[in-house]
Amino acid sequence: MTAVTPIIETSEELDPKTFNLQDWLVGGDAHRIHKETTLALDADAAVxxxxxxxxxxxxxxxxxxxxxxxxxxxxxxxxxxxxxxxxxxxxxxxxxxxxxxxxxxxxxxTRTALFRTRTLSEREKKDVMNAWKEESGADEVDTEALSFWAMVFAKTATLEGQHLTSAQWMQVAETIGMQFSRTIAVYTAALNVEASFEVSPRFRS
CATH class of the missing domain: 1.10.287 (Helix Hairpins)
Incomplete structure (x- = not known):
């Protein structure tokens, strides 16, 4: 139940007519490394x-x-x-x-929900940090604040395949309590994979 599974989205064949080059260049969702975990919807059961x-x-x-x-x-x-x-x-x-x-x-x-996330692109990271500072009135970003992660997940994550707003992610955090730390751990795991990722020699020119 607590297992975190890495998922790499790939396409067997690229269709020039449907392939979105701009989306790929900016690190669009379908082209990023994803990780996931299962959350219990019943907080008592989770405990x-x-x-x-x-x-x-x-x-x-x-x-x-x-x-x-x-x-x-x-x-x-x-x-x-x-x-x-x-x-x-x-x-x-x-x-x-x-x-x-x-x-x-x-x-x-126990009823469960699948949480799935990728990491922020550099452009998205700047946008989130600026938006958080503007909303909170703080000069520095507090990366431990739930409101910060709610903004992050509004861009990177899904819950049972659904994209949520930052306000809805705040509600999720309040509902599942300490389990929310799992979502942050999953994001961090995806970040670590990206940081250490090397292209296989078979794909190098």
């Missing part, structure tokens, strides 16, 4: 999912530690200690199965 995910991480860490200790144990260790360790491992494995079951059940019954 419970996060709790279960954290519980699962802790259980898996305990299991790995127990297995590591078992592997490192001397062959001459007392049998009772080995039996106790085996039981602890089995108990933790059962606990992990139980947590996974709860997670899957919750995910199957």
């Amino acid at each position: 419970r999912i996060s709790e279960l995910e954290a519980e699962l991480d802790r259980a898996e860490a305990r299991l790995n530690t127990a297995k590591s200790e078992q592997a490192d144990r001397d062959e001459n260790s007392m049998e009772s200690i080995a039996d106790s360790s085996d039981k602890a491992i089995l108990a933790e494995e059962e606990n992990i199965k139980k947590i996974w079951g709860q997670l899957e059940e919750l995910q199957d019954t």
